[in-house]
Amino acid sequence: MLRDRDAIITKEGLIFRVFGYTHPPDGFICDAEYAPSNLFKSANPKAYRTDGAKVFYKFYEDEGWQFVEANFPHHMILHEPLGRKVVGVKCHNVAVVKKPAETLKTLLKKEPKDALLNALQTVLNITVLGFGLPMEDFGVFGSLLQGFYHPRFSDIDITVYGEKNLKRIREILRELYTDKSSMFSNEFEDDSSIRGKAWRFKNISPNEFVWHQRRKIIYGIFYDRDSKRAIKVEFEPVKSWSEINNEYSQIKRITREGWIKAYLHIKDDSDAPFMPSIYHVETVKVIEGPKVGDLRRIVSYLEEFRMQAWNGETVYVEGNLEKVELQDGRCFHQITLTYGPRYYEQVLKVAEPKAKN
Known part of the structure; x- marks a missing residue:
């Protein structure tokens, strides 16, 4: 059993960070962290790592996703509710685990x-x-x-x-x-x-x-x-x-419905420190994009927006609007901040910053 921040080393020597707590039964959704120098070289001076015997390079921002997708497609695993592949490692491709x-x-x-x-x-x-x-x-x-x-x-x-x-x-x-x-x-x-x-x-x-x-x-x-x-x-x-709930089997389908810009009120920030960061919200005003009556949460896979807002605060958000359908027939909408196109347009920030800790 693995959880967020555990490390997986594959048979090729690629090093992945287990990402979050929601995973398919036959593998782990991951973030590519490091690659040995025989597979990848970075021009970023901060990326160089060595254990004295081997040289590794760290991936920054979304370059790990791009590298894996282009060179190691078998480490892109199907996320069935999303209907597309994401970076991950199948159980049979795990060579070493570090906790x-x-x-x-x-x-x-x-x-x-x-x-x-x-x-x-x-x-x-x-x-x-x-x-x-x-x-x-x-x-x-x-x-x-x-x-x-x-x-x-x-x-x-x-x-x-x-x-x-x-x-x-x-x-x-x-x-x-x-x-x-x-x-x-x-x-x-x-x-x-x-x-x-x-x-x-x-x-x-x-x-x-x-x-x-x-x-x-x-x-x-x-x-x-x-x-x-x-x-x-x-x-x-x-x-x-004891705090982990793997939602994977509970979700039937997640469908993107367009780009949205909105002001939202934070109702529950208890999952905001963890990855992905989840904020339960209610709508204040939709500035642009689809207007839905059941927008319930923000889900951020970007560390920049972890612990970004607290209960009672109003936030401005830009990201992908998604419809989430559960296996029990219920459905709701969420705004997701993640890797992919328009990466740097995404945002989650307090609308009116105050001196609050």
Whole structure:
């Protein structure tokens, strides 16, 4: 049994991240994360990874989808309710599975062998053990999970399992960010993380993006005194096993009905931290596109729009309107933000930003 952020390595050596919690019975819907250099090379200087023996390149934005679709079509699996193929791995093509919590447990059994592992232990001692949280409810992902991190350049990527632990870790981080002596700060306290970079989203400005990211709290900076380095630290929300509901068998059909622009009111944000992020909504006003009376939710597969809005807020959304038909005969509509054409036109943002955390 696998869940979001578990890693699959295929027989070709491609590395996929299991994406979300809704999967067909014979495979896993995924996001392509890394490829060995004999299969893919990237011109992006940030993409290079090595474990000392092999070289890998990381996929950014939708290039993983494009690469797999063009070169490894057997890793495009049929999503029957959608009626089209998505990136995924069939069970018989899984060669190796790596799980974040198991990898972290292994790393913590040993004395840290380098600066990054030492910093990881310090971060966990302060944020997890220091506040009495169970270490088994945390893991590592990204290059730490795969073992090809760079001790002096890589980030610290941590999974936090369960809504209860996420709520507590956000409280802890907020407290640390306000303590100038804590060695922690909010990565998005200013716009330095995106300053000077090409901005491709059309309907959210860099300043709006930073405002939304800042209040998510899960993106931090740890000032490591031993390595004298400012290290990005992310706490990635993942559902605990008891919180997971695989909707795949409950859905009969999902049909796209056009592009929509709308203002919506957030009624329930409890699934907003997880992937895909789900916001239960009611319509305020449809600006453009089909007008339907049963628009119930926003579903975002894009990490930029995770934890983007809270209960009671009004948001502006652009994306694909879809009709969802369930096996029991019920149906409703949703707006979906996902990979594909018009990627950078999609948006989910608070209509009137306020100083709210």
